[in-house]
Amino acid sequence: MQIKDIEPKWQKDWESNKPNRANDESAEKKYYCLDMFPYPSGSGLHVGHPEGYTATDIVSRYKRMNGMNVLHPMGWDAFGLPAENYAIKTGTHPDKSTHDNINNFRRQIKSLGFSYDWEREIDTSSPEYYKWTQWMFLQMYKNGLAYRKKAKVNWCNSCQTVLANEQVIDGKCERSNDEVIQKDLEQWFFKITDYVEELLGDLDAIDWPEPIKLMQRNWIGKQEGINITYDIDGEVDHKIECFTKYPETNFGATFIVVAPEHDIVERIVTEEQRAAVQEYVKSCANKDDRDRTDDTKEKTGVFTGRYATNPLTGFKMPIWVADFVLANYGTGMVVAVPAHDTRDFQFATKYGLEIIRVMKTPDGDTSPVERLEQIDHNGEMMKSEFLDGLDAQSEAKTKMMNHMEEQGMGKRVVFYNLRDWLISRQRYWGAPIPVVYDPEGNPHPIKEEHLPLTLPTDVDYTPKGTSPLGSSEAYKKLAEELYGKGWHFEIDTMDTFVCSSWYYLRYCDPHNEKAFAAPDKLKQWLPVDMYVGGAEHAVLHLLYARFFHKALQDFGHIPKEVGREPFAALRNQGMILGEDHQKMSKSRGNVINPDDVVEMYGADTLRLYEMFMGPFEDVKPWNMDSIKGVHRFLEKTARLVDVVGDGEPDKKTQQLTHSTIKSVTADIENFRFNTAISAMMILVNHYSDLTTVPRGNYESLVLLLAPLAPHVAAELWKQLGHKETVHAQTWPTYDEALTKAEEVTVAVQVNGKVRDKLILAVDASEEDVKAQAQTSEKVQKHINGKEVVKVIYVPGRIVNIVVK
Numbered sequence: 192m193q194i195k196d197i198e199p200k201w202q203k204d205w206e207s208n209k210p211n212r213a214n215d216e217s218a219e220k221k222y223y224c225l226d227m228f229p230y231p232s233g234s235g236l237h238v239g240h241p242e243g244y245t246a247t248d249i250v251s252r253y254k255r256m257n258g259m260n261v262l263h264p265m266g267w268d269a270f271g272l273p274a275e276n277y278a279i280k281t282g283t284h285p286d287k288s289t290h291d292n293i294n295n296f297r298r299q300i301k302s303l304g305f306s307y308d309w310e311r312e313i314d315t316s317s318p319e320y321y322k323w324t325q326w327m328f329l330q331m332y333k334n335g336l337a338y339r340k341k342a343k344v345n346w347c348n349s350c351q352t353v354l355a356n357e358q359v360i361d362g363k364c365e366r367s368n369d370e371v372i373q374k375d376l377e378q379w380f381f382k383i384t385d386y387v388e389e390l391l392g393d394l395d396a397i398d399w400p401e402p403i404k405l406m407q408r409n410w411i412g413k414q415e416g417i418n419i420t421y422d423i424d425g426e427v428d429h430k431i432e433c434f435t436k437y438p439e440t441n442f443g444a445t446f447i448v449v450a451p452e453h454d455i456v457e458r459i460v461t462e463e464q465r466a467a468v469q470e471y472v473k474s475c476a477n478k479d480d481r482d483r484t485d486d487t488k489e490k491t492g493v494f495t496g497r498y499a500t501n502p503l504t505g506f507k508m509p510i511w512v513a514d515f516v517l518a519n520y521g522t523g524m525v526v527a528v529p530a531h532d533t534r535d536f537q538f539a540t541k542y543g544l545e546i547i548r549v550m551k552t553p554d555g556d557t558s559p560v561e562r563l564e565q566i567d568h569n570g571e572m573m574k575s576e577f578l579d580g581l582d583a584q585s586e587a588k589t590k591m592m593n594h595m596e597e598q599g600m601g602k603r604v605v606f607y608n609l610r611d612w613l614i615s616r617q618r619y620w621g622a623p624i625p626v627v628y629d630p631e632g633n634p635h636p637i638k639e640e641h642l643p644l645t646l647p648t649d650v651d652y653t654p655k656g657t658s659p660l661g662s663s664e665a666y667k668k669l670a671e672e673l674y675g676k677g678w679h680f681e682i683d684t685m686d687t688f689v690c691s692s693w694y695y696l697r698y699c700d701p702h703n704e705k706a707f708a709a710p711d712k713l714k715q716w717l718p719v720d721m722y723v724g725g726a727e728h729a730v731l732h733l734l735y736a737r738f739f740h741k742a743l744q745d746f747g748h749i750p751k752e753v754g755r756e757p758f759a760a761l762r763n764q765g766m767i768l769g770e771d772h773q774k775m776s777k778s779r780g781n782v783i784n785p786d787d788v789v790e791m792y793g794a795d796t797l798r799l800y801e802m803f804m805g806p807f808e809d810v811k812p813w814n815m816d817s818i819k820g821v822h823r824f825l826e827k828t829a830r831l832v833d834v835v836g837d838g839e840p841d842k843k844t845q846q847l848t849h850s851t852i853k854s855v856t857a858d859i860e861n862f863r864f865n866t867a868i869s870a871m872m873i874l875v876n877h878y879s880d881l882t883t884v885p886r887g888n889y890e891s892l893v894l895l896l897a898p899l900a901p902h903v904a905a906e907l908w909k910q911l912g913h914k915e916t917v918h919a920q921t922w923p924t925y926d927e928a929l930t931k932a933e934e935v936t937v938a939v940q941v942n943g944k945v946r947d948k949l950i951l952a953v954d955a956s957e958e959d960v961k962a963q964a965q966t967s968e969k970v971q972k973h974i975n976g977k978e979v980v981k982v983i984y985v986p987g988r989i990v991n992i993v994v995k
Contacts, residue, residue: 192829192906193981194792194793194795194796194825194826194829194902194903195789195791195792195793195794197902197903197906198302198304198789198793198794198795198797198902200299201304201526201597201846201901201902201905201906202302202304202902204905205306205875208302209308209310210306210916210918210919211251211255211261211263211306211307211308212308213260213261213262213263213264213308213311213716214308214587215712216226216247217224217260217261217714219258220259220260221260221261221715221716222251222254222259222260222261222262222720222721223252223261223262223716223717223718223719223720224247224251224254224263224719224720224721224723225247225264225695225698225719225721225722225723225758226247226262226265226723226724226950227243227722227724227725227728227732228265228266228267228268228691228722228892229267229296229315230267230269230692231267231268231269231271231293231295231296231728231932232272232273232275232292233277233288233292233301234777234782235292235295235296235461235784235786236296236299236300236784236785237775237783237784237785238767238775238783238784238788238797238801238813239244239766239767240366241785241797241798241801241992242764242765242767242801242807243298243723243724243764243789244303244305244724244800245303245798245802246303246723246762246764246802246807246862246864246903246983247721247896247946248263248304248305248306248798248898248930249264249802249859249864249899250721250859250862250898251263251306251898251900252306252898252918253859253899253922255306255918256897256918256920256921257921257922258921261512261543262292262308262698262699262716263307263308263362264308264311264312264313264400264698264701265300265305265307265309265312266312266313266315266694266697266698267289267296267313267315267316267688268690268694269289269293269314269315269316269317269686270315270316270321270352270562270620270621270684271582271620271621271687272366272620273350274288274289274292274620275577275618275619275620275652276389276619278337278547278619278652279652279653279654280827281993284585284648285316285619285620286316289316289581289620290314293314295818298833298928299785299786300365301374302785302786302789302794303779303785303789303797303798304794304795304798304901304902306901306918307559309399309814310701311698311701312697313694313697313701314654314703315622315687315690315691315694315937318643318776319599319643319704320690320697321622321690322642323693323707323751324622324642324685324689324690324693325623325624325625325637325642325644325742326625326639326642326707327689327693327707327739328570328624328625328689329625329636329637329639329686330671330742330743330746330748331381331382331742332626332636332743333636333965334745334746335382335416336381336382336385336742337379337380337381337382338379338380338382338994339377339378339379339380339634340374340378340380341376341378342375342376342378342380342613342810343373343374343375343452344373344374344375344376344378344613345358345359345371345373346371346372346373346376347364347366347367347369347371347374348369348370348372348704349364349367349369350364350366350367350369350618350652350654351617351618351655351656352616352617352618352933353374353378353613353615353616354371354614357733359371359481360482361477361657362479362485362621364480365758369707370479372479372531373476373477373478373479373480374477376615377613378613378614378683379613379614379626379681379683380611380612380613380614380802381608381611381612381614381689381917382606382611383611383612383734383735384538384609384610384739385610386738386741386742387411387413387607387609387742389525390407390411390415390609390734390738390741391408391411391534391735391757392769393737393755393756394407394408396468396756397756397758397759397760397761397927398759398760398761399758399760400726400761400763400794400808402566402729402764403725403726403729403730403733403761403763405552405711406730407729407730407733409870410608410609410730410734412607412608412609412938413442413605413606413610414436414605414606414607414608415433415436415603415604415605415606416434416436416438416603416604416606417432417434417435417437417438417533417592417595417596417601417603417604418432418434418436418521418522418602418604418656419432419433419438419441419526419600419601420432420600420601421433421447421475421499421500421501421502421504421508421526421863422499423459423497423498423499423510424497424498424499425497426459426497426505428458428920429455429458429459431447431449431499431510431524432522432524433447433521433522433523433524433525433613434521434524434604434606435525435526437528437531437568437588438533438588438591438592438601439572439575439578439583439587439588439590439591440501440528440531440549440568440582440589441501441503441526441528441582442504442506442507442547442549442574442575442576442578443528443529443530443542443547443548443549443550443574443575444501444504444508444526444527444528444533445506445508445527445528445529445544445545445546445547446508446509446510446511446525446527446529446539446544446545447499447508447509447511447524447525447527447703448492448510448511448513448515448516448518448524448525448527448538449495449510449516449525450512450514450516450517450518450522450523450524450549451471451472451475451476451512451513451514452472452476452518452523452903453518453524453855454470454474454497454925455525456472456512459495459497460496460535461495461497463496464493464494464496464680466534466876467493467721468493468495468496468512470491470586471491471492471493471512472512474508477623477905478514480517482513483515483517484516484517484973485945486533486534488515489533489541490513490515490537490538491511491513491514492511492512492513492514492538493511493512494509494511495509495511495512496509497509497510498510498788502600503576503600505749505957508526509544510842511538511542513533513538513954515538520608521608522598522988525814526714527539527544528549529546529560530546530547530548530550530560530566531548531549531550531566531567531568531596532566533558533566533567536563536566536756538562546559547574548560548573548574549565549572549573549574549575550568550569550570550571550572550573551571551572551573551581552565552569552570553567553569553570555972557573557721559955562892568583568584569583569584570582571583571588575587577590577594578590578591578648583613585614586612586911588641593668594785600863602815609802612735612738613686614684614685614686614689615656615682615683615685615690616684616685616686616687617656617661617683618658618659618684619646619652619656619658619659619684620646620684621662621684621686621687621690622684622685622689622690623644623645623680623681623684623685623686624679624681624683625637625642625644625671626680626681627670627674627679627680627681628678628680628681629674629677629678630676630678631937634681636953637673637680638673640674640942642681643725643777646660646662646668647663647669648665649662649663649664649665650662650663652961657682658682658683658684660680660681660682660683660684664676666680666682667680667705667825688731688732688735689967691732691735691736692732692735692736692738693721693736693739695719695736695742695757695878696713696743696749697759698716699712699715699716699717706871707748710750712924713749713750713753714750714753714974715863717749717750717753717754717757718753718754718757718758718759719757719758719759720754720759720760721759721760721761721762722758722760722761722762723761723762723763723764723765724761724763725762725763725764726763729765732988733758733861734780735763736757737756737757739757740755740756741755742972748889753785762807762808762862763808764806764807764808764853765805765806765808765809765810766810766813767801767804767811767812767813768810768811768812769781769782769812769813770783770812770813770814770815771812772812783813785797788818788979790820792818792819793822793825793902794902795825795899795900795902795903795919796818796821796822796825796899797818797901798899798900799821799824799825800817800821800822800867801817802864802865802867802868802899803821803864803865803868803869804817804865805865806863806865807862807863807864807865809832816939817850818828818869821868821874824868824872824875825903827875827879828871828875828892828896828903828907829903829906831875831878831879831889831892832889832907832910832911834881834883834884835883835885835886835889835911836883836886837885837886837923838883838885840885840887840888842933843877843934844877844881844885844888845880845888845929846887846929846931846932846933846954847873847877847931847932848874848891848892849925849929849930850872850925850929850930850931850932851870851873851891851892851895852873852891852895852925853925853927853930854866854867854870854925854927855867855870855871855895856922859898860871864899866901867895867899871895871896873946874892875892878892886911889911890908890911891923893907893908893911893917894920894922894923895923897917897918897920901918904917904918905917905918908920931953932953932977933952933953934950934952935949935950935951935952935953935987936948936950937949937950937951937960937964937987937988937989938966938988938989938991939967939969939970939990939992940989940990940991940992941970941974941991941992941994942991942993942994943991944994945982946967946969946970946972946973947964947967947969947970949964949967949990951963951965953987957984957986960990961982961984961990962988964992965979965982971985972993974992974994977995978994978995979992979993979994980993980994980995
């Protein structure tokens, strides 16, 4: 059979019979298998997209064959900047371009035979969906987790919008790659920091890759330390309060640094230094936080004219303003110990500030610190009175914090890097924020009966620094009709990550008009058992979704029985590179369109090849030549149907069949799809050597193949005379006793080159194996007359005879 020619037939069958529909009423054990849903870009799918989709499809089909009630849905993360930029360029409304793209994505995905329950398809840009996104905003507002404040925000002039911290990469916008500046704007925030400890602690209980957990822990950035209070000379109304993780070094503290934007700066600066300080503060206003804290940048600052007193030593510490300290980090003020901190040392040496060593290096060095290489934060304390001789990182830290608290010098605190989630965006193509302002400018949540607050169509998309919604006369008119003269709606839209923070909930009950999902449906399906997607979402989407789940559960909208975490297990696929080993992109011209591969080889070949390329989580380059080998394997498997008979299998065939069932089962469970395919290839090679393939053994092979190559398996199953689809069959089982081989094939090498293969008893001794290897006729031709230096045996695999 021509593999690619039979695929449309089976796709049509699945479309009409809907065998993949999840059953809300089933008593069977549930399994919720979810892909991170795609943004429907204009370029459609490239071959990197189906990698994760194929893995979840394999797992979903496998779980169904194991008697489980599987929920495996697909939808669209449809709001976003590209559609709006396209509208600015072409005049095409984002709704039209987005849904044209969705239709193309859907066509491509269906052409690959994925077993999604299309009756649960969702689209975050539909009013039926974002009605509930807005409703969730109202719940956050009602429960004190949504608030508005004026704040410095990351601003991209190119996109003309605010960016969350996570969307700024090395000081540049992740979308436009333009420099990001700081700007003061009234913005809406979600108070994710209220959940910081739970977001951190609950990571221990979920089956996620450790690198992803580490990224979230680092982003949350829990730090334990102490806030130390210092008196300011000549100032009775104000004090300096600095957060430090290293209080044990405070006998070596020689200056204080305050963030330029900190409100204490204006209150403590002396008249002589006021002009210089104000000029410096102004120069820092548009600098990005990441740029300011970049360790590679030269440190700058200005003296305030004031001094603080170190209560431990009486040392008068000059108070400086410098941009490497941020007002939103700790207290916005830092006590500097230049002998034991690289950044402090660079600043001190530039401005001639005192450097006092208070810690020996582990090798006992006590000399003055004059070079960066001498800086160390581990060792024994010195010049520190009651800390002398103690280990810096254990005894000294604890003793110093105890002393400071006892003497009223400071107070232990826990500090986090995580900041509240800024959700305001000055763009059109997003969910409107459901807030209305009265004539005095006070915000009010809109009434729930007015949801969804839909996007108006009479807007000017051109970026002007304010939201396009502000240009809509219809929007202004609607607000006054609903709330009264002088009232107006919020014109910002929500960060698209708000929409994607709860979509997994909607799949449980996608057509419910009275709630985002009924409690019994949530109880039926949650949590997601397996979530698959790219590691690039580690900090953004995954952290936000975890926050949403916990908050909605605390509000009483998610049953407690489903647990505190939305995704019980997570797996990340590795990136598929172009044939040039570079990331696929239009500009490089190395993008592989799956449509072309399907047209040439068929969907099952594409699916199988992507899983065979290497370990699922690894980065892998595409290779059009390698795909041919996978295609030949499918053809070879299909041809075997012509030699299937009713005879009994020999021992070797039975053993290999059962061991393959065992290994493929374990491999699918553990996302080792490449080794599962390899095991099936070995089995097919064995079957190909038989005159007749026993029917039961071949049927086991087809059942194993069904999740990976569903079209070919369905066709072969039908050719074997079965009326019911292969995908409704029970997964094959194995007999452990039959998996154990009685014989093993051992390759014999001479100086690394294979010269013969021996079939030996699996329990043959090493001495017997070496003897048989050296007496083989084929081997004798290569060792006669030569000195055997050594014979190496790798049990059950290889004998290597080294001669000279």
